[in-house]
Amino acid sequence: xxxxxxxxxxxxxxxxxxxxxxxxxxxxxxxxxxxxxxxxxxxxxxxxxxxxxxxxxxxxxxxxxxxxxxxxxxxxxxxxxxxxxxxxxxxxxxxxxxxxxxxxxxxxxxxxxxxxxxxxxxxxxxxxxxxxxxxxxxxxxxxxxxxxxxxxxxxxxxxxxxxxxxxxxxxxxxxxxxxxxxxxxxxxxxxxxxxxxxxxxxxxxxxxxxxxxxxxxxxxxxxxxxxxxxxxxxxxxxxxxxxxxxxxxxxxxxxxxxxxxxxxxxxxxxxxxxxxxxxxxxxxxxxxxxxxxxxxxxxxxxxxxxxxxxxxxxxxxxxxxxxxxxxxxxxxxxxxxxxxxxxxxxxxxxxxxxxxxxxxxxxxx
Amino acid sequence: xxxxxxxxxxxxxxxxxxxxxxxxxxxxxxxxxxxxxxxxxxxxxxxxxxxxxxxxxxxxxxxxxxxxxxxxxxxxxxxxxxxxxxxxxxxxxxxxxxxxxxxxxxxxxxxxxxxxxxxxxxxxxxxxxxxxxxxxxxxxxxxxxxxxxxxxxxxxxxxxxxxxxxxxxxxxxxxxxxxxxxxxxxxxxxxxxxxxxxxxxxxxxxxxxxxxxxxxxxxxxxxxxxxxxxxxxxxxxxxxxxxxxxxxxxxxxxxxxxxxxxxxxxxxxxxxxxxxxxxxxxxxxxxxxxxxxxxxxxxxxxxxxxxxxxxxxxxxxxxxxxxxxxxxxxxxxxxxxxxxxxxxxxxxxxxxxxxxxxxxxxxxx
DNA sequence: TTTGTTTGTGTGTTCGGACACGCAAATATA
DNA sequence: TATATTTGCGTGTCCGAACACACAAACAAA
Numbered sequence: 001x002x003x004x005x006x007x008x009x010x011x012x013x014x015x016x017x018x019x020x021x022x023x024x025x026x027x028x029x030x031x032x033x034x035x036x037x038x039x040x041x042x043x044x045x046x047x048x049x050x051x052x053x054x055x056x057x058x059x060x061x062x063x064x065x066x067x068x069x070x071x072x073x074x075x076x077x078x079x080x081x082x083x084x085x086x087x088x089x090x091x092x093x094x095x096x097x098x099x100x101x102x103x104x105x106x107x108x109x110x111x112x113x114x115x116x117x118x119x120x121x122x123x124x125x126x127x128x129x130x131x132x133x134x135x136x137x138x139x140x141x142x143x144x145x146x147x148x149x150x151x152x153x154x155x156x157x158x159x160x161x162x163x164x165x166x167x168x169x170x171x172x173x174x175x176x177x178x179x180x181x182x183x184x185x186x187x188x189x190x191x192x193x194x195x196x197x198x199x200x201x202x203x204x205x206x207x208x209x210x211x212x213x214x215x216x217x218x219x220x221x222x223x224x225x226x227x228x229x230x231x232x233x234x235x236x237x238x239x240x241x242x243x244x245x246x247x248x249x250x251x252x253x254x255x256x257x258x259x260x261x262x263x264x265x266x267x268x269x270x271x272x273x274x275x276x277x278x279x280x281x282x283x284x285x286x287x288x289x290x291x292x293x294x295x296x297x298x299x300x301x302x303x304x305x306x307x308x309x310x311x312x313x314x315x316x317x318x319x320x321x322x323x324x325x326x327x328x329x330x331x332x333x334x335x336x337x338x339x340x341x342x343x344x345x346x347x348x349x350x351x352x353x354x355x356x357x358x359x360x361x362x363x364x365x
Numbered sequence: 366x367x368x369x370x371x372x373x374x375x376x377x378x379x380x381x382x383x384x385x386x387x388x389x390x391x392x393x394x395x396x397x398x399x400x401x402x403x404x405x406x407x408x409x410x411x412x413x414x415x416x417x418x419x420x421x422x423x424x425x426x427x428x429x430x431x432x433x434x435x436x437x438x439x440x441x442x443x444x445x446x447x448x449x450x451x452x453x454x455x456x457x458x459x460x461x462x463x464x465x466x467x468x469x470x471x472x473x474x475x476x477x478x479x480x481x482x483x484x485x486x487x488x489x490x491x492x493x494x495x496x497x498x499x500x501x502x503x504x505x506x507x508x509x510x511x512x513x514x515x516x517x518x519x520x521x522x523x524x525x526x527x528x529x530x531x532x533x534x535x536x537x538x539x540x541x542x543x544x545x546x547x548x549x550x551x552x553x554x555x556x557x558x559x560x561x562x563x564x565x566x567x568x569x570x571x572x573x574x575x576x577x578x579x580x581x582x583x584x585x586x587x588x589x590x591x592x593x594x595x596x597x598x599x600x601x602x603x604x605x606x607x608x609x610x611x612x613x614x615x616x617x618x619x620x621x622x623x624x625x626x627x628x629x630x631x632x633x634x635x636x637x638x639x640x641x642x643x644x645x646x647x648x649x650x651x652x653x654x655x656x657x658x659x660x661x662x663x664x665x666x667x668x669x670x671x672x673x674x675x676x677x678x679x680x681x682x683x684x685x686x687x688x689x690x691x692x693x694x695x696x697x698x699x700x701x702x703x704x705x706x707x708x709x710x711x712x713x714x715x716x717x718x719x720x721x722x723x724x725x726x727x728x729x730x
Numbered sequence: 731t732t733t734g735t736t737t738g739t740g741t742g743t744t745c746g747g748a749c750a751c752g753c754a755a756a757t758a759t760a
Numbered sequence: 761t762a763t764a765t766t767t768g769c770g771t772g773t774c775c776g777a778a779c780a781c782a783c784a785a786a787c788a789a790a
Contacts, residue, residue: 018775018776018777019776019777019778020776020777028739028740029739029740029741030740030741030776030777031739031740031741031778031779032738032739032740034777034778034779035738035739037777038778038779040779041737041738042736042737042738042739043737043738043739044737044738044739047738047739061471062776062777063434063471063775063776063777064471065430065431065433065434065471065472065775065776065777066430066434066745066775066776066777066778067776067777067778068430068745068777069428069430069431069434069744069745069746069747069775069776069777069778070744070745070776070777070778070779071745071777071778071779072744072745072746072778106426106428106429106430107430182724185720185721185723185724188720188721189718189720189721191720192718192720196561196562196678197561197562197564199562229720313561346724347724348715348721348724348725349721349724350713350715350716351715351716351718351721353554353557353716355550355553355554355556355557355594356550356553356554356713356714356716358550359547359550359711359712359713359714360713383745383746383747384746384747384748385746385747393769393770394769394770394771395746395747395770395771396748396749396769396770396771396772397768397769397770399747399748399749400768400769402747403748403749405749406767406768407766407767407768407769408767408768408769409767409768409769412768412769427746427747428745428746428747430745430746430747431745431746431747431748431775432746432747432748433747433775434745434746434747434748434774434775434776434777435746435747435748435749435774435775436747436748436749436775437748437774437775437776
């Protein structure tokens, strides 16, 4: 008969501590140590303290492999996200979620998708209701409807279901974690880029296109960052104007834009705070106007085309794929590995030109 | 007595395949399946085929947790890297390696560091010799000395020790993987940035500072990218000049630079292809020249200071930390998880301004 | 005092895979 | 033919942690 002896092995000169080692040192059984670790009760107070102090002293770190393997739970994560068939932007976060899903599948995570129409509140509420009924172990969502989301937060909170937000930040009922971009900083960057390309005093337009109240806070922060750049650098001879445009009503959109062009002959740059820079760029292309610098957001295909032909100067990439990925990753760290996860994770803001576009298109963060 | 029955559990509707399941279906024992999987021989040919076809058919994916847990090997990885006390640039890759080390410690990886003086070949050779004697399970290195590295590659190759290169690319004796930046593309980007800020025809300087032959290929590629940008965009009325400067001999450096300034009154921008943009920026600051746009590389503290006060317009970040991290990560994927790893990984090129600097300073990729 | 419940602790099985060993049958060598 | 060796396959233990269960002692209720 084979008996491999108890190695209690060493790693980098240090003994690797197992529950068994703690048990021996504390003169109790592994079961007791386990009960202490998981606070499952049924342990005498003095023993508990003794074990805990030994755990601390030996700097015990549980073996995650063994933990995952032995407690073979499956965690159901619900992802409440906008339908990418309706707004292409959302395909990136989804692919990030999918990437994480496949990476963490082995740990027993399962993701159920609830997709809603980003332009219809009812659709959001309906899906959120469905999801809540299923009582998932955790939730990922982009709460683009502020008012309607709050009651759900309350419910999840009371049911102790952790949720992670991405893309859109809501502070109330603190989520486990928020993954997103720093809108204010991105406004600063946009300003820098536009200013850098137009060193002489002129007029710049901040255009909020096609996003109503849903993202209002974000857009405001972006605009504030943009304006503050000029303020901070004492560039008071630059004029910043703003416009809210909606391409749904095409003719009024065209009119409004024409008016802006007419009334601002000194206009040299446009900062589009949403992913709709292509709407403006297309228009300018049709009008054969090539003197305006456009800075926009997000690597959606329509933007990419116009970045490549030079109509758009820069796109700021908010790592939408990374947002999806990290949302899941944080949840897995929390649920499975019981790690502390940061409450806030701002993803980097990448400045994308046609020259470095390739990296961001299929970067697998 | 408790008997938990064999669950052969389901996940997302699909049965999760274990060795046991394969064994049952193939009417053999798990030991046999194991021998097939690991090609340990001692299996009849027909059985082997049967098992293999079932593995394929059921799309068996080994449980990595279980694998790591049961085969409790420790892998010794040797990291051969330049001393960051001599050149600050190298602290970033090292911190990336350390990050990966702590992340993968649980999988049984141990990293031994061999640091050499990046300015002394002998130092490199000595450390490489030491390392080779230790017969590590894998090697990570930045082969900044081309000629001297080749014999080691040969040796490691013959000893079947996989090695990963980062930062500096050498094609011969193909490494397991190369992690680095696309120098040519970064030249293009630099050109775009400098041109964007100087739309009117003028002169630009490509300055190679303080790096001799070690990085020659890289620097050439950068310059080529820079020049090609103007070519591709038919900007033939821009003049591109080049200079190789060495700050070690200070007076000749100053003289050379003065000459350049004197002879090129139309000079509007400087592209520093190394991490030494601060040398130029400092000089210009002393001379109170603020009309030149400088684009350089790497977030070393001296550069950061000058980025923040506006002397340097942009820094291109080559993700040095990520290079270290991904080197280890690829090795772990290969050694432990037996995954396919890409032969080439170009990390993104980030355009850093003082506005988005924060993200890159402690971004934990 | 007897019976029931709570508290404290130890034991044994399991997760999926790796590998050492046992052992019979087939084949080779004497 | 007797003895060695190789080949093919099964069994059992272990990795470290989780958790179900067994069971004695302490305490409470009858």
